[in-house]
Amino acid sequence: MENEVCSQTEEALSAPAGQEEKKKRPGGHPFKGGKRKKWLVIALAAAVLAVVVLRGCGGKPAAAQTTYTEEQAAYRAISQILSGSGTLAPANSYTVTTLLQGEILTAGFEEGDTVEKDTVLYEIDSSDSSTNVEKAELSLNQARRSYESALESKYLTAKTSGTVSGLQVSVGDQVSAGQTLATIRDSSTLSLKVHFPSDDAASFYVGQGAAVTLDGSFETLSGSISAISGSDEVLTGNRIVRQVTIQVANGGALTSTQSATASVNGVGSSDSGTLQYKSESVLTAPASGEVAAINVSEGGYASKGQTVLTLGGDTIDNQVQSASENVRNAEISLENTQDQMDDYTITSPIAGTIVDKQYKAGDKVESGKTLCTIYDLSYLEMTLNIDELDISLVEVGQKVQITADAVEGKSYEGVITKVSVAGTTTGGTTSYPVTIRIDETDGLLPGMNVDAEIIVAAADNALAIPGGAVERGNKVLITSASPSAANALEDAAPEGYVYVQVETGISDDDYIEILSGLQEGDTVAYIKAEAQYSDIYSMMMGGPVYTEGEAGGPPDGGGPEGGPQG
Template sequence: MAEQSTVPGTGTAVPAKETPKFKAPKKKNKWVKRIIILAVVAAVIVFALSRCMATGKQVLASGYIPATAEQRNMTVTVTGPGTIKPNDSYKATTLVKGEVLTAPFEEGQTVHKDDVLFTIDASDVENAIKQARTSVEQAQLTVQSAQLNYDSLLRTRSDNDRDRQVKANATGVINKVYVDPGDNVAAGTVVADILDRDNMKLQVPFHSVEAASFYVGQSATVTVGGTAETLYGTITEIAATDSVGLGGTLVRNVTIVVQNPGALSNTSTGTATVGTAASASSATFEYNASKQLVAKYTGELQTLNIKEGDRVTDGQVVGEFKDKDMQDQIDAAAISLQNAKLTLKNAQDSLQRTEDSLDDYTITSPIDGKVIEKNYKAGDNVDPSTASTSGASTYMAVIYDMSRLTFDINVDELDVVKLKVGQKVRFTADALENQQFTGVLEKININGTTVNGSTTYPVTVAVDGDGETLADSGLYPGMNVSASIIVEEAGSVLSVPVDAVARDNTVLVAGPGALDESGSIVDPTKLEKREVTIGRNDSDYVEILSGLEAGETVYIQNTASNAMAMMMGG
C-alpha cells in the first residue's frame, strides 16, 4: 500500500514517494537454491536406484544354482515310512467273567497253536445248559401234543366227510326205513333194513374128508325140499374147522349161493351135492343179504333217497348228513402247532448258544508264538465289562509270532505301478543309528485309500532274517523305519538334479550375455529354456535321454533368493 503526506500550510494531502523493494532478486536466489537442492536429491536418488538395481540384479543372479549334467550311478527307488510288526500277533481277551482256574504259561514262554492259555470257572453256564435242555424237552412235548391234536382233527374231518354219506352196505331190497330227512340221528342208529331176495344161500354140512377137496367158486347142485326142484349154485365159503355132525361123524359146513327162482324164502329147506359128494344133512335157506344200514355220523339227516321196496347195490349213496364246519378248529390247531414249533426252535437255539458259550470259558492260542504279556493268573477274577474303568488290563495275554518281522508302506498311485513282488528293500530304523537292514517286497494290496484326490496303496515288506534274532539286535516291533524299495539298478546314466527339470520337461541353460568371463551369471534374463527328454529318476536325480550333453551346465532356481530380489526390486 502507498504511503501519503500533507503539504505544509495547505493541509492538502499528497502522495508520498514509494520505497523501492528488491523482491525479485530475493525470489531468484530462493529458486536457485531449490534447484540446486533438487538436483542434489535427484543425483542421490539416481545413485541409490542404480545401486539398488545393481544389487537386485546381483541378488537375482545369485538366485540360480548351477548343476552339471554328468554320468552318475542311479538306483531307482520308491521310499516311505513304516512301523515294524511281528509276523502275527494275538491279544487274548474274554467275553465272560469269572475266576481264572488255570493259566499254565509264563511271559517269555513259547506257546503253540491250540495250547490252552486260560480256563475260567463255567459253573454258571453249565447250570444254564441243564435248564436249557429241560426247556427243549418241554417244548418237544408241546409240539407232539399239538401235532396229535391237529392230526386228530384232520382225521375227524376226513372221517366226517366220509361218514356224512349214508351208503348201502349190501345189495338187495329196502325192507324197512326207520328215519326221515330232517331227523337228528346219532351214530349207530338203524336207518333201514336191506334184504337180498334174488339170491339165497344154503349152508349145509359135508363129511370133512369130502369137503377137504372143495374150493370156493366150485359148482354145486341144490335140491329144494318138498318140491325136489333142482337149482345150480356156487360155493362161496368153506368152514375152516370141522364140527361133529349126526352120528358123531366129522363134518364141515359149506355155503352155497343160488339164484332165487321166486318161491324160496327163509323157511325153505334143501340139500346139496358137490360132484359125487352129497351133503350129510339138509339145512334152511337164508337170504343172501339181510343187513341193517346203520348211521356212522351224528347230526341232522339232510337227505335220504330210499323207500321200502327200492333196490340198492352195495356202496350206493342213499343219503347224506348236514356238514359240520370244523375249519375254525383245524386253523386254531394249526396255529397252536406252529407256535409250539417256534417255541421249540427258540429253545433249541438258546441251548445251542449256551453250549457254544461254554467254549468262551477256555481260551486257546490261535498261533505259535512267544508270550509278550501275561496280565492274569490262576485265582484272579476277570470281568471284561469293568476292565476299562477299573484299571485292569483289557488283554489277558499278548502273543507275538516272532518267526519274522514285517512292515507296511503306503505308496503313491504314481509309484505303485513300478513295484513288483520280490523286489529288494533297504531300510533304517529311527532308533538305531548307522544300521541298515534289508527285506523283500512281499505283497501289494490293491485296496487303495483316496484322500483329497490322491490315492495310496499299502504294500508289505518282509524283513530279511529271523525275527527273534533281529529283536535281540534291537529291532523291535513298533519301531519306526524309513524304507527304500529298489525298483531298478540303472547303473551309470547322464543325469541332473530333479529340481533342475521343470514340469514341462525343460531346463535352464545360459544364453548369449547371461554369463561373464568367469562363468558367473550377470544377466538372469538371458537364461534360456531347453526341452529335454527324461528317463528314470531316484529321489535326487533324473536321467536325461536327450537335450543335454555331459558337462553342460543347467541352472536351478533358488526360490528364496528370487523372492528377496523381488522385494528389493519393489
C-alpha cells in the first residue's frame, strides 16, 4: 500500500503544470509586492512537499519539522500603494534646426532666456534667395502671358464693340492661320474728315453743329464737330487749312463708301471726304484649327472682349493645356522660393526656456544643423511603468506623491493624466506606461530621478492579518481557542488549530484586510517565508528530515512538540 501511495504521489508531482488548478489571488485586487511574496511561499511549500514525499518513497524519513508564527488579528491602517521611479521631462521640448545654410546675421538671445511662441530667434543672410524670388516672379509673368496668348488662339474675342457681319465660317469648318472669319463694326455713328480754311477752323469748337451733304443725293444730315486739328496743312493752290472731324448719326442707310462735304456756321469745307464707321475690326484665325462654336451669330451684337468664335483641335487644345501647366509650375516655384525666404527668419515654435544655444551671430551654419533647444517648463512630467496585475487600479485623475533624492525633505503632488493601453512585454511580464503631471516644480529639473507612490486604496481602521496567513482558497489557520473557531471548516488541520473561510479586501506589502470570517482577538498561524527558505535549503542539501514518529509533530507540520512556535 505504501508503494502504491508513493507511485500515485510521484505521478501527481510529475504532472504537467498546465493541469494544475489555476490559483486565485487572495484579496479584492491583484497587487504586486506582498501577494507575490505569499505565492512564492506557497511555491516553496510545494517544493518541500515534493522533497519529503520523494525521499519518503525512497525508504528514507518523510516528515520535516515545520515552524509556525502566531499573530492576533487587529485593527490597523492599510494603504495599498503602487510605487516606482522615473525621470522627469519637460511639458514640451523642441529642437530648433535650419533647412538652409548661410551666415547668421542675428541671434539676440542667450541660454536661460524665456521666449514666447513666434519670437524671432535667428536671422540668416537671404541675399541670394532674394534674387531667386525675383527670377521666379519673372518666370511666372512670362508663363501667364503665354497662357493668355494660347487662350486668344482658342477663344476669338471682339477687339471693339459692334455688330457681327460678314461671318464666313460654320461650326466644324477647318480654318488656317490668318484667315478672315468675320467683321465687327459699330455703324451707329459715322465720321467725316474734311478740311476747312485755317482762319475759320480756328474759331470752331468741339460739339459745334455742322451740316453734312451727301454726294450724289445731296441729302443734308445734321452732325457735330468731334475733333479739330491743331496744326495747319497746305493744299494745292497754297490753301492753308485744318482738318475737322464731324460725327453723323446713322439712320441705317449710310455706309463707309459714301462721300460727302460739310459746312459749319455757313463756312463750307475745302474738300470732300468719305464717311467712316465709328469702329470696325476684322476677326482672323491666329492658328490653324477647327471651328468648335459660334458664340455670336451674324447680325448679333458683341461687346469688346466678348468671345465671338471658339476654335478647337489637338494643336490648339494642347497649347492651352501646356500653357496652363506652365503657369501652375511657375506659381509653385515662386511659392517655394518665397517659403525659403521665410525660412531665413527662424522663430520659436513654442513658449519656453532656452536650455541650449549652439550658434551665435556671425557663425556659418549648414542645412539640418541644430541651432538651439527649448523646454516648456510650465510643468514637468514623468512616466511610471505599472505592472499588468495593477494597471486596473490606476485611472486618470488619481493623485501621486513624488519625492526626489536631489531635493531632500520635500514631496510634490502629481496627477495622472494618461493611462496608456500600449503595453510592453519583457520576460513574460507586461507593463503599461502611466503619465504623471507635476505642476508645482520648485527645486525640480528635467532629467532628475524621482520616486512616485500612487495610493490606489486605503482603510484607516481595517481588521488585518499578515498577508502570508491567507492560504489558497482564502483560508486562514487559527488557533482552536480563537473566537472565530466556531466557524471552522471541515478541512484537516494541525492539532490545536482549525481552518476558517475569510473574505479579503485591500492589502499592502505586509498585511491584508479581512472583511469577514475573522474578528479581533483571533490568533492566526502561518509559516514565515524565511523559515520556509531555511527548511527547504536544508532538505535540498540532504539535511536531517524527521518522520512523524521521530519528531512527534502533527501531520500538517508544527514544532518539535507538535505545535506552532510563537
